[in-house]
Amino acid sequence: MTLLAVEGAQRRFAGREVVAGVSLAIAKGETVALMGPSGCGKTSLLQMIGLLDRPDGGTIQLGTLDAWAQSQAIRAELRLTSIGFVFQHSNLIPYLSARDNVALPAWRAGGARAPALARADELLERVGVGGRRDGRASELSIGEAQRVAVARALINRPRLVLADEPTGSLDAESTEAVLALLLANDGPAVLVVTHDPEVAARAGRTLHMRDGKLTS
Numbered sequence: 001m002t003l004l005a006v007e008g009a010q011r012r013f014a015g016r017e018v019v020a021g022v023s024l025a026i027a028k029g030e031t032v033a034l035m036g037p038s039g040c041g042k043t044s045l046l047q048m049i050g051l052l053d054r055p056d057g058g059t060i061q062l063g064t065l066d067a068w069a070q071s072q073a074i075r076a077e078l079r080l081t082s083i084g085f086v087f088q089h090s091n092l093i094p095y096l097s098a099r100d101n102v103a104l105p106a107w108r109a110g111g112a113r114a115p116a117l118a119r120a121d122e123l124l125e126r127v128g129v130g131g132r133r134d135g136r137a138s139e140l141s142i143g144e145a146q147r148v149a150v151a152r153a154l155i156n157r158p159r160l161v162l163a164d165e166p167t168g169s170l171d172a173e174s175t176e177a178v179l180a181l182l183l184a185n186d187g188p189a190v191l192v193v194t195h196d197p198e199v200a201a202r203a204g205r206t207l208h209m210r211d212g213k214l215t216s
């Protein structure tokens with residue numbers, strides 16, 4: 001069953017086409033790596049799939065919905081409950097604790113305080129930052145913040161996780177912990193941008209991008 005279908009996605013900045021007609025499909029639960037040189041359009045593509053940046057052309061279908069044809073309210077709901085996004089730069093709320101950063105999307109989705117905190121703690125433990133849960137996000141190291149961001153992306157049990165170099169600042173052990181959580185067999189579909197061939201090798205298949213287009 002197809003979860004995500006991208007058809008002819010295009011994005012232009014200042015007249016330059018940085019995503020030049022990308023089509024791809026990802027099945028429910030499938031894990032896919034996206035590789036390509038710096039500046040080839042990976043983040044731009046992810047932002048359109050993640051409903052953060054509107055395409056200049058093409059469609060992005062999530063389940064049965066043409067996502068960008070929906071109202072802003074429905075897109076916001078999809079972003080909150082169906083899509084987990086791990087930003088290239090972790091993007092945590094600096095003055096909140098790590099665990100509040102992770103629990104926040106659950107509260108915003110209407111979840112009760114205690115179970116959200118319990119799940120946040122469990123996710124933080126699994127990526128090896130349980131001991132840092134009460135520290136302000138602004139005081140975390142880059143690698144710690146990256147792991148907290150992965151936990152945050154998973155809190156609402158999304159159907160699709162979009163992760164933009166989620167292990168770029170991690171050592172081998174932390175990378176393993178993040179991949180184990182992100183690429184778990186019964187987990188969400190995942191599209192993970194990476195420059196690391198070892199990370200890509202852990203995904204079900206790898207897409208290669210160059211100059212705004214997929215080459216395989």
Ligand SMILES: Nc1ncnc2c1ncn2[C@@H]1O[C@H](COP(=O)(O)OP(=O)(O)OP(=O)(O)O)[C@@H](O)[C@H]1O
Nearest residue numbers: 013014018036037038039040041042043044045088
């Ligand atoms: N908001 C924007 N305004 C103008 N140009 C942009 C914008 N966002 C991205 N670009 C340009 O689009 C091109 C693709 O950028 P993008 O961030 O998608 O690359 P990337 O493949 O993610 O690179 P990296 O591996 O370095 O993260 C780059 O040349 C970038 O400068």
Ligand SMILES: [Mg+2]
Nearest residue numbers: 042043088164
């Ligand atoms: Mg990028």
